[in-house]
Amino acid sequence: MEWLVSLVGAGLVMVTLRDLFHTLWHPTRHGGLSRLVMTALWRLARRFRPRRRAVGLVGPLAMVTVVGMWAGTVILGWAIVYWPHMPGAFTFSPGSRAAQEPALLDSVYLSLVTVATLGLGDISPGEGWLRLVSPLEALIGFALLTATVSWVLQIFPALTRRRVLAIRLALLRDADPTTQQIDCTAGALLLDSLATEVVRVRIDFTQYAEAYYFHDGGDHSSLAATVGYAAALAERGQTAGRPDVRLAGDLLAGALQDLAAILDQRFLRTGGAQADIFAAYAADHGRTS
Incomplete structure (x- = not known):
């Protein structure tokens, strides 16, 4: 016994x-x-x-x-x-x-x-x-x-990467570039860099799932409030005339689709389309996308 x-x-x-x-x-x-x-x-x-x-x-x-x-x-x-x-x-x-x-x-x-x-x-x-x-x-x-110490030291860089992407998208949303403005070499580089940042955030949500439960503060630093605009930029890139811009737009669209899939599998479980998942993500964080 x-x-x-x-x-x-x-x-x-x-x-x-x-x-x-x-x-x-x-x-x-x-x-x-x-x-x-x-x-x-x-x-x-x-x-x-x-x-x-x-x-x-x-x-x-x-x-x-x-x-x-x-x-x-x-x-x-x-x-x-x-x-x-x-x-x-x-x-x-x-x-x-x-x-x-x-x-x-x-x-x-x-x-x-x-x-x-x-x-x-x-x-x-x-x-x-x-x-x-x-x-x-x-x-x-x-x-x-x-x-415990390593966990704390790892989670805050992940939060920083997410908030940097959110602020960048908020600034782009305020500038609201047109398809014609994106249809250039600088536009291709912009969309490609956004795709890279989205992939990093997707990895952070996989590796540090607890990061989802951290609130981001104001709308400009909240990815839940700004991620929907990234999808709009991807669509503009996909309809551009230059092939390099269209490719960058496809990369950004694919990265966003992957991010939406991770959010839905791990946290939201809506089973909906990308737009529905991002809307649910915004609502879960008290935002509107």
Whole structure:
């Protein structure tokens, strides 16, 4: 029975590590605990008024919540591993009152101290297998801290790329170039560079799905509000006279179609055409495309 309880705790740790792996290093559209938490917070925030103020906090709060969930389940899982073997399989420092506490409380305390790599030493494993398992928890705690820092450092460049594209599209929308103005070498370069930026954002939504739940602020920096104009530019490029401009227009149209497919598969699930998907994306972020 003791080993069965310990295996339950080990299973809880493995579920957490799997979720961390699929969130940070091998994202899939099948989701996981982190995606469920972020989606739930996003939908909850959209019900509040004023809507934009609440939605603007979802991204940072979701990341904090997910990291807290990872840390909490690792600590709890390892505490369950220790619990059936406490206190007999552990040694206590002289004068320590820890052995007088309930076994579960000592197990949670030992797990918390170990995952934080504090190494206070008042409780230490005595049996051989526990002396191997306990340092492993410390390694996982260090890996969790490193993964959290790298996650934060990776997500904000992705947000910057998305907002730069949004602002660029907003400026083009204000200038509103005609087909004749685009039908030149500069127009081909413009459409080609936009296609490249759209592809980068598409990759960001694949690699960092949590970026979807970050609010972009004003309409000029919101891709949800400006992406529809990119489709209009692509259409103008496709009807231009110069073949290089038409090719660039086709590239931009293809990149936008790919972006719409990713948005629909991972977040919106409308099953509609590109225009419908971008309209749903704008509505989900409180914008009009």
